[in-house]
Amino acid sequence: MNSAQQLLRSQRDLLLNWTLDHPAPLLRWLHDAEVLSLAHYLSLLERSPSNAVAQALEMVCATEESSLKFLQVLREVQDYYCRDLQVWVERHCRDYVVSKPVPAPVQVEEKKPKGPLAKLFKGKSKRFTLTPEVKAKEELKPSRSVKLANIRVPISAHKTTLLKRTEQLKCYSEGEGVASNSASHIEIRYTDLFVTEDDDLVDSRQHEYFDLASRRARIYVHQACQRIRPCHLLGPQGTSGRPPKRVKVKGIAGIGKSVAVQRLVYEWAIGKNMREFTCIFDLRFRELNLIEAPLSLLELLGERFRYLKEALPDLFTSPSSLLFVLDGLDEFKFPLDWNSPDKNIDVRSRVPVSELMVALIKGSLLPKASVILTTRPSTEAPKRFFQRCCVVLGFEEDQVKEYTNKFYKDRKVAEKVYDYILNNDNLFVLSFIPLYCYIICTAMAEFFSSGNQDVGDSKSLELNPPRTVSEVYFCYLFTAVKHHALRGERREKHPKI
Numbered sequence: 001m002n003s004a005q006q007l008l009r010s011q012r013d014l015l016l017n018w019t020l021d022h023p024a025p026l027l028r029w030l031h032d033a034e035v036l037s038l039a040h041y042l043s044l045l046e047r048s049p050s051n052a053v054a055q056a057l058e059m060v061c062a063t064e065e066s067s068l069k070f071l072q073v074l075r076e077v078q079d080y081y082c083r084d085l086q087v088w089v090e091r092h093c094r095d096y097v098v099s100k101p102v103p104a105p106v107q108v109e110e111k112k113p114k115g116p117l118a119k120l121f122k123g124k125s126k127r128f129t130l131t132p133e134v135k136a137k138e139e140l141k142p143s144r145s146v147k148l149a150n151i152r153v154p155i156s157a158h159k160t161t162l163l164k165r166t167e168q169l170k171c172y173s174e175g176e177g178v179a180s181n182s183a184s185h186i187e188i189r190y191t192d193l194f195v196t197e198d199d200d201l202v203d204s205r206q207h208e209y210f211d212l213a214s215r216r217a218r219i220y221v222h223q224a225c226q227r228i229r230p231c232h233l234l235g236p237q238g239t240s241g242r243p244p245k246r247v248k249v250k251g252i253a254g255i256g257k258s259v260a261v262q263r264l265v266y267e268w269a270i271g272k273n274m275r276e277f278t279c280i281f282d283l284r285f286r287e288l289n290l291i292e293a294p295l296s297l298l299e300l301l302g303e304r305f306r307y308l309k310e311a312l313p314d315l316f317t318s319p320s321s322l323l324f325v326l327d328g329l330d331e332f333k334f335p336l337d338w339n340s341p342d343k344n345i346d347v348r349s350r351v352p353v354s355e356l357m358v359a360l361i362k363g364s365l366l367p368k369a370s371v372i373l374t375t376r377p378s379t380e381a382p383k384r385f386f387q388r389c390c391v392v393l394g395f396e397e398d399q400v401k402e403y404t405n406k407f408y409k410d411r412k413v414a415e416k417v418y419d420y421i422l423n424n425d426n427l428f429v430l431s432f433i434p435l436y437c438y439i440i441c442t443a444m445a446e447f448f449s450s451g452n453q454d455v456g457d458s459k460s461l462e463l464n465p466p467r468t469v470s471e472v473y474f475c476y477l478f479t480a481v482k483h484h485a486l487r488g489e490r491r492e493k494h495p496k497i
Contacts, residue, residue, distance in 0.1 A: 004067035007092060012057055018085040020050045024163055025080045027056060028187070028270050029073040035059070035066050045185040046409070076271070079156040080163075154311040155279060161307070162269035162282070166262050183409050190263050191403040192229055193256045193434070194396055195249070198389035230264035231273040233372060234323075237388065244387030246363060249374045251392030254435025257374040260392070261325050264372070268323075277370070278321040281305065285332035288357070294350045297365065316347050320368040324360060329375035332357070338382050361385055400431045407441045410449065417444045426468055443475035 008015070019026050024045075031041040036059065044052040060070040071093045078089045169189045183189055234243045251257050261282070267273035268280050281301060291300070298316075302309040315322060334354035342364040345351060351359075359365035361373060362385050373381060383389050395403065401418050408414040421427045421440060430436040447465040466472045 003064055004071055005061060005064045008057065008061050008067050008070060011088070011092075012061070014088070015085075016050070016053050016057060018081055018088075020053045022080065022160060022164065023049050023053045023056070024167055025077045025270050026073065027052065028272065029077050030056060030060070030070065032272065033069045033073050035069050035073070042185075042188050045187055046183060079152065080160055151278075151311040151314050154308050157307045158279065158305060159269040159271070162265055162280075166266040166269065169259065169262075183406060186263060186266055189403075189406045190259065191395070191399050191406060191434075193260055194393045194399070195390045196393060198248070198250065198383070198391050230260045231267055233264070233388070233390065234274070234370060243370075245368070245370050246361065246386040247370075247372045247388045247390070248381055248383070248386045249372065249390050249392060250377055250380075251374075251394070252376060252433070254433050255392045255394045256434040257392055258327050259434070261327055261372060261374060265325060274323065276321070277323045278318065279308070279315050280323045280325060282325040282327065285326065285328045285330075285357075288353055289331070289333045291353045294352050295356070296350050297347045297356060297360070299350075300353070300356065316366075319366045320370075322366070322369045324369060324371045326357065326361070326371065326373045329373060329381060330379035332379075336381075338362075338385075394434055395432050395437060400428075400437060403434070403437055404441060407438075408445070408449075413445075413448045416448045417441060420444065420448075420465060424467055427466075427472065430469065430472075439476045440472055442479055443472050446475060446479055 002010075027036065027041060027044055030036045031038065036044070036056065040059065044055055047055065060066050074085075074089055075093050078086045167186050168184050169186050233247050233249065236243050249257055249260070264274065265280055265282050268275075268277060274280070281304075283300075283304065287304075298312055301312055308315070332354075334352070336354055336358055338358065340355075340358070342362065343349075343351070343355070343359065345355075345359055345365055347366070356365070360369075361371060361381060363371075373386075375381060400421070404418040404421070405411065405414045408417065417440075421431055421444075427440055431440055443466060466475050
């Protein structure tokens with residue numbers, strides 16, 4: 001048998017052609033398998049797809065060990081790619097040993113003897129039971145009924161579609177290609193937020209304001225403040241070790257709710273987190289506003305995710321393996337009646353979309369499914385329907401620095417921008433809100449990036465960077481209009497045929 005290294009070198013061109021369309025899953029799994037270092041991984045994400053895959057294959061073929069790991073990774077990610085690659089994996093990778101997962105840990109629980117006969121077996125009455133954490137994981141595993149072969153292809157198409165939709169954190173106002181000074185991939189730019197448990201004793205509107213006496217501290221008192229990753233929203237709670245089924249995430253406009261759930265969906269689609277769920281459905285209330293006629297949940301999901309239409313009946317046989325991400329309740333135009341009596345409806349019942357959402361959130365429809373809801377404090381959903389309620393607080397000072405460093409490709413530019421923000425209270429207090437931090441970073445790029453100040457219309461900007469909020473908005477608007485115009489020029493020069 002040829003070595004894995006020889007196999008990859010001889011088949012390099014084929015593998016390149018099969019994976020260059022969407023290299024993100026392959027690169028992420030190679031990084032997690034320690035084939036690619038973090039620095040190499042992040043640099044490849046900013047390259048063109050063909051260049052990224054070519055560079056990755058070159059690194060992989062350097063040693064036999066990395067070549068073997070590559071073949072193991074290829075078995076894991078083959079569903080993201082074409083049928084030809086899957087046939088190749090089946091033909092060439094079956095002879096290579098793939099490490100098996102470590103069996104679940106068990107806890108030895110000693111049962112006290114209860115009767116005279118039981119005393120004879122003293123010391124032999126130990127039973128093996130799963131720990132609460134393992135029990136929770138076992139309960140979260142999708143049942144075999146949803147592991148049918150007829151849903152494998154639709155789920156793979158769903159994951160690929162979600163990846164392409166969620167992997168970029170970018171607006172055309174930043175420019176494109178060489179003209180862009182910022183890093184756009186969600187793996188690079190995303191910065192974890194601070195959240196805390198929702199407290200009824202604290203006015204939820206307070207964290208829109210900052211302490212005037214100390215411009216760098218929030219009025220919002222967050223004693224239980226903790227840093228959280230999106231995938232931990234459904235983590236086990238308390239001593240029960242059971243994950244919550246209904247989670248509400250609230251926060252002011254621009255605080256990062258939508259981007260946080262975007263990261264959650266991305267992590268599931270790439271196969272690295274939330275693997276207890278067979279399928280995630282992400283729905284935006286802004287899009288649900290377009291639905292006027294009554295419809296069923298089956299019809300709604302069938303229209304929203306058409307490639308899943310045939311697989312939906314099989315997916316609904318195991319609702320505990322489904323997660324619904326409902327983003328932006330505050331944007332929903334239809335009234336919601338939280339006090340109405342529960343109706344006996346199922347996934348095929350046709351009702352107004354507002355009643356459908358209320359039933360899904362309350363749990364009268366698909367009670368075993370999991371739901372994450374995002375909303376602003378101005379549009380409340382009663383806490384009694386949720387097992388976990390969180391408030392997003394945005395960034396702290398360390399996260400502002402981290403976001404700035406991640407935003408720019410040039411580390412020197414990032415340091416200059418952060419120092420400028422740090423020394424300007426007007427900008428610093430705004431930067432705790434992620435949306436404003438993004439606006440500030442985009443506006444500052446025109447001043448601190450090398451070569452930008454002497455190009456074309458940029459001469460019309462003030463020589464000094466903006467110091468007030470109004471100046472920041474002006475510079476951001478100028479940047480957006482400039483890149484929009486440049487984008488139009490490129491389209492005119494290269495019209496689509």
